[in-house]
Amino acid sequence: DSIENDKGFVEEVINLDSYYSRIKILVIGDIEKADQKIKEDADTIYTYLEQKFGRTLSSIDYEIVHTWLENNYHEDLIKNAVDEAVSNGVSTLKYIDRMLYEWSKKGIEKAADVDNKIKSKNNPSKKDKIDEDIDLGIMDWDWFDEEE
Secondary structure, three states, X not given: OEEEOOOOOEEEOOOOHHHHHHHHHHHHHHHHHHHXXXXXXXXXXXXXXXXXXXXXOOHHHHHHHHHHXXXXXXXXXXXXXXXXXXXXXXXXXXXXXXXXXXXXXXXXXXXXXXXXXXHHHHOOOHHHHHHHHOOOHHXXXXXXXXOO
């Protein structure tokens, strides 16, 4: 736009209001979509936990689960951790929280990563097989009846 100022000079002015309003709509729209996705994920996680534990969740439990979702833990990973905890006879979220923390330290981000880790644990590596094949005859030595 061209505007004449107080001194009579013509100035060119760029109006960015429509640009900023479009950016605002895009950003707020993305935030609302992300919040909606977290809410949908949370609803399924909450019901899944209540079904597995056989009890309703407390407000503290809701906060812990919400923190997991904010920390970008995948829904499948959380469900896998819940299944693991229930199979071990533990129904506390502290145990599951610690399990998720340890998994994230090890680089496990999805349920498929957990499955791969379990498979590699169940299939011993070549080094383990070599260690099993070593003759441990020295361990059978009778030290007390040894004659000099």
